[in-house]
Amino acid sequence: MDGQKALDWVDELVLAKTGLHLSNLQQAVLTGAWNHQKYKEIADEYHCSEANVKRVAGILWKLISEELDEKVDNKNFRATVERYYLSTSKTRNFLRKNFNPGDINIFGENWHSGEATQNRSPSTTSNQKAEKRYDLTEAPEPDRLHNRNDELTTLQNWILHDKIRIVNLCGLLGMGKTALARELVEQIKENFDCILWRNCTNTLTLQCLKTQLIEFFSANGEIQLPSLIDYLRSHSCLIILDELQELFASGELAGTYLPDCQDYGKFWEQIARSPHNSCFLLLSWETPTEIVSLERENRHCRSLTLGGLGDSAVDILNSKGLTDPDKWGELIRIYGGNPSWLNIIASTIQDLFDGSVDRFLSYPSLFLGDLESRLQGYYQRLSASEKLVIRWLANQEAVDIFQKPAELALSDAEFLKAVQSLKKRGLIEKVTGNGLSLFAVQFLFKAYLIGGGND
Numbered sequence: 001m002d003g004q005k006a007l008d009w010v011d012e013l014v015l016a017k018t019g020l021h022l023s024n025l026q027q028a029v030l031t032g033a034w035n036h037q038k039y040k041e042i043a044d045e046y047h048c049s050e051a052n053v054k055r056v057a058g059i060l061w062k063l064i065s066e067e068l069d070e071k072v073d074n075k076n077f078r079a080t081v082e083r084y085y086l087s088t089s090k091t092r093n094f095l096r097k098n099f100n101p102g103d104i105n106i107f108g109e110n111w112h113s114g115e116a117t118q119n120r121s122p123s124t125t126s127n128q129k130a131e132k133r134y135d136l137t138e139a140p141e142p143d144r145l146h147n148r149n150d151e152l153t154t155l156q157n158w159i160l161h162d163k164i165r166i167v168n169l170c171g172l173l174g175m176g177k178t179a180l181a182r183e184l185v186e187q188i189k190e191n192f193d194c195i196l197w198r199n200c201t202n203t204l205t206l207q208c209l210k211t212q213l214i215e216f217f218s219a220n221g222e223i224q225l226p227s228l229i230d231y232l233r234s235h236s237c238l239i240i241l242d243e244l245q246e247l248f249a250s251g252e253l254a255g256t257y258l259p260d261c262q263d264y265g266k267f268w269e270q271i272a273r274s275p276h277n278s279c280f281l282l283l284s285w286e287t288p289t290e291i292v293s294l295e296r297e298n299r300h301c302r303s304l305t306l307g308g309l310g311d312s313a314v315d316i317l318n319s320k321g322l323t324d325p326d327k328w329g330e331l332i333r334i335y336g337g338n339p340s341w342l343n344i345i346a347s348t349i350q351d352l353f354d355g356s357v358d359r360f361l362s363y364p365s366l367f368l369g370d371l372e373s374r375l376q377g378y379y380q381r382l383s384a385s386e387k388l389v390i391r392w393l394a395n396q397e398a399v400d401i402f403q404k405p406a407e408l409a410l411s412d413a414e415f416l417k418a419v420q421s422l423k424k425r426g427l428i429e430k431v432t433g434n435g436l437s438l439f440a441v442q443f444l445f446k447a448y449l450i451g452g453g454n455d
Helices: 003-018 024-034 039-046 050-068 077-086 088-098 114-120 122-130 149-161 177-191 206-217 228-234 264-273 289-296 310-319 325-334 339-353 357-361 371-381 384-394 412-425 443-450
Strands: 104-106 109-111 133-135 166-170 194-199 237-242 279-284 301-305 428-433 436-441
Touching: 003 024, 003 050, 003 077, 024 039, 024 050, 024 077, 024 206, 039 050, 050 077, 149 166, 149 177, 149 279, 149 301, 166 177, 166 264, 166 289, 177 194, 177 237, 177 279, 194 206, 206 228, 206 237, 264 289, 289 301, 310 325, 310 339, 325 339, 325 357, 325 443, 339 357, 339 371, 371 443, 384 412, 384 436, 384 443, 412 428, 436 443
Parallel strands: 133 194, 166 279, 166 301, 194 237, 237 279
Antiparallel strands: 104 109, 428 436
């Protein structure tokens, strides 16, 4: 058996499951695995990151493993496929079970079906172009969305009616950005020709993203266009990029890109300034600096900061069976209405305080429990100047930025940059007092810092 037959076999499997043929990168991964190459070698030959190769490979191995009922990975892919090729009866049973009857040519054997022949026929290429293409393999399954109707309506209006090209959905970890975006996709997907969801974990470089997008848009044998912008003009596309903060460096001011991702800045400007029919939906803890500037210029770019649930968060506490409902409002205020944080602390209250919110709030100090590691993750991402400023702010009430103490070892410019960066991260909030704009640390993060959360 040669590698091409193995490639054809997996191509038929992927087509049956996703409606799409193997992309160039998927073919490169399978060919590399067949030739016993390591992921880094495949990445170097394909000119993309090793993380991206691993991501694509993981999806393929999962799909193949599920169908063969056997764990398949980069190391045993060739041996497993060759074994199934030799076992003719198993191969035939596998094909009959998992593929629609079709004119499938795998391992040199033909299986007749007029329907499959029609689906792959060049005469139907124009029909395939008209078909909607959705790739939500990296998106989570739709989950319960807590009272976000206003936010859903706002996002729908921006994307469908105002034709905004970049929508930035930001907010603290656990606020429900991903769940909101997933529900949004379900409600507006019929308005788009193509939808692609990608997670930015392990640093998705711009070149890798562009390669994936062009491969996705040009699937089914469409004519290749000169540039990505041309695809965005010829298709109505919705591209969701989740966990965008993974493109940013830790220990720097908010929105500072990693060295390999710095070209994203100019990319956002191009997307916002160039006429096209598509939309990028960005989900992040931090707002890219370019997005702030573009939004101020009204360049087809808008941001929505996802805040807490407010009083509607009582549904979470009620579902957890907590007692003392007269104290629920205080608990919601302390945890900022963050649905994820409230779920975590509600479980703690059940476990340690028999479900009594009153007993929990009466404890001598605020117990952070499993949330402490999350808050620490936020703190560790801060720059040195941000750490100085937020520790100073945490030890007092809301303050005027003109009250910067002389002993704070920062210039006025460095101080203002740190305040602005902390606000972008959602760790400090602006409040009004005596007609002035004052700044205060988010309550739970303040408790973390005062309780010893520092370097």
